[in-house]
Amino acid sequence: MNETGLKELTEAVADTLVRAGSVFPPDRYGAYARAMEDDTELSVWAMKQIVDNAKVAEKNRSPLCDDTGIPHLLLQIGKNRSINGDMLEAIYEGVRSGLKKLPGRPMAVKGDDKQRIEQSEGLMEDPAGLVPAPLSMEYVDDEERLRLYILMQGGGPEIRAKTYRVFHRHSLDTVLEEIIQWARESVSQLGCSPCTLAVGIGRSHFEASAMMLRAMTEGRYDVQNECEKRITAAVNESNTGALGLGGKNSVLATFMKTGPQRASGVRIVCMRPCCCFEPRVAMLDL
């Protein structure tokens, strides 16, 4: 890729990050519209505020939420495509540019290991100081694909997310019931409901987390399988409602991705209650 191509790549990545942080996908608007048809007055009021906010954010290309999130990059690459160091640098430059443009919240923590953990040296003033999470790359069957997903992961859902083992007893029901129990507890504490539950199931904590992130990129509000519907319905019985104010719609949908499984009595499950504005994700085909 020549210099012009790299510059265009940087600009496209910056725009993708801004889109991730400011735009609702159409099917999420649809999910909110369905939820508002049947809920309590307070829940409908809260969901209307959330939808109005999304429309203003999209129009202004401004943040949906002040916690603009930590950028997570997922790269999918097919057999006939390649990527080199110059392109990766252009992508990272695009992330920095997008964080300035959105603007991202200036929340990179200064200092050495101890200082960063204790947050004793303060924060960087530049939103672009926020380093993305480690890049995730996946080889895919589509030979011509070179695709970048950018996810902006807010802090509230991270407090309430959980990655842990489940003894499955050779029963899908056992695993689903465990997920439902975790989700009920976390959604009731989150505050930014209605949620979208992202669930990954894998052989290790890393793989379960990777599956959870892929669920966030692939999930659709208008295409839900039986497991996803069951989790959503069960968590909604908790009556947490929008913003925890009580109501029928604590969860809009569940996005679940099941990876390869280990020959074992254990499944590793990662569950993240994405807040009312998440998943904040946008895609760029390179």
Next chain:
Amino acid sequence: MKELRFPVSEEDIKGLKVREQILISGRIFCGRDAVLPKIAGMINDGSIKESGIDLNGGLIFHTAVSPAGVGPTSSNKFEIESTMEILSHAGIRMHLGKGALKKETAEMLKREGAVYAVIPPVTALLTDRIKSRRVAAFGELGMEALYELEVYDYPAVIAIAGGESIYE
């Protein structure tokens, strides 16, 4: 819908009921995890009196203030929920944030004559309704400093008042 202009009187707060929708205007404080324990420390050692920070009849919005805007963080984080008592005792009448709080916190708020309200995390809308902002204390904390904002028409719902909680 009841409209409240901060700072408020004790009478303004007394009549508030759980599930009541309100609109908030006036001068409010913004602080979260990093700064609220420091403000609590200033109350404890008495230095708040010389600081020019007047908490009487005040509101603390649990948010950062940054170029990205404002929006509630989880009020049930340890540093936030655990400082509500001393802040209420020092004059704060409304804590504004999101998320369920403990039963003991609801009882404490009743004792101190304060309430807890939930605000939707609608950053794009809230940021448009800021008239002015200034750092009130601990500017070195950046977005986590104590800010004073002048705002109008912030929508909220009373979640805890008079010992009653929407979460119970």
